Amino acid sequence: MRSMEGREAAPARRLRRGATALVLAVPLAWAAVAVTQLSGVWLFSRIGPLAWAVSGLAWLVAVAATALVAAAFCLVRRFLLAGMAFVVGAAGATAIVRTDWTAAFVHGYYERHHAGFLAVAELARTHQLDPFPAELRYLAFTGDPIVYGASTVYLPAWTGIVDGVTGYAFIGDPPAGSIVECAGDPCQVRWSLGDGWSWIDMYHR
Structure with a gap:
């Protein structure tokens, strides 16, 4: 009985770990965007216009991560988690756009x-x-x-x-x-x- 319970519990644990990783992927991706925005002045001083490419890539990864995580949760009918992924992504993007990162860095x-x-x-x-x-x-x-x-x-x-x-x-x-x-x-x-x-x-x- 214990062996069967262990075998049944293992997939559940893996599913929970996978869900946790997916949930964390979205805020971490948008945090990376915030870091590139905050360090934009420093990056531009080092690599010039390539800093815009770095920023654009961070945005692309964050948007893709949000969409993929939400889609993954929808496939397993975790619609609440899918909605949370979209909310976190939208909130992150809005906060980043509304922040004057140059002012934050300079001061x-x-x-x-x-x-x-x-x-x-x-x-x-x-x-x-x-x-x-x-x-x-x-x-x-x-x-x-x-x-x-x-x-x-x-x-x-x-x-x-x-x-x-x-x-x-x-x-x-x-x-x-x-x-x-x-x-x-x-x-x-x-x-x-x-x-x-x-x-x-x-x-x-």
Whole structure:
């Protein structure tokens, strides 16, 4: 009897484990999309436009995972679980679309490395940016800070092919939306972060 019960219980356990794996696949897939969105600035600074391909692939996998998991549950008549998969997928996609991931990354990175930014600001105020300290170069995602004049510094996430800078800039605290000069080129302040730092974008008329 116990042997028969064990044989009968084994498929049930496998089914439960399989169902658990399917249930987890959907939120994990959408979590991967969120990670690619949050790290979009960093990815673009490393691999350029290929970052869009990485993001697109993550979206494709998440949508496919949601559809396949829901279909799998429908095939075994677990319609409640199928509906839950769709709800989780829709909720994940909606939350991702409604979140300003660039803002989250820019402000989060600034807060995480606040001491480093303050150190660069102090060097700028005392006109000691040349040479730029090697231990603070990580703040510029390109690894190449741009020192302009005696007390202005740009920490680029990326630069234009011809001109323009996107990234952190020690330029005072101009209000968001201001058009400022960035090493001779126009840039637009997207966020003023405090302590003299702003996030600037390339500006094209």
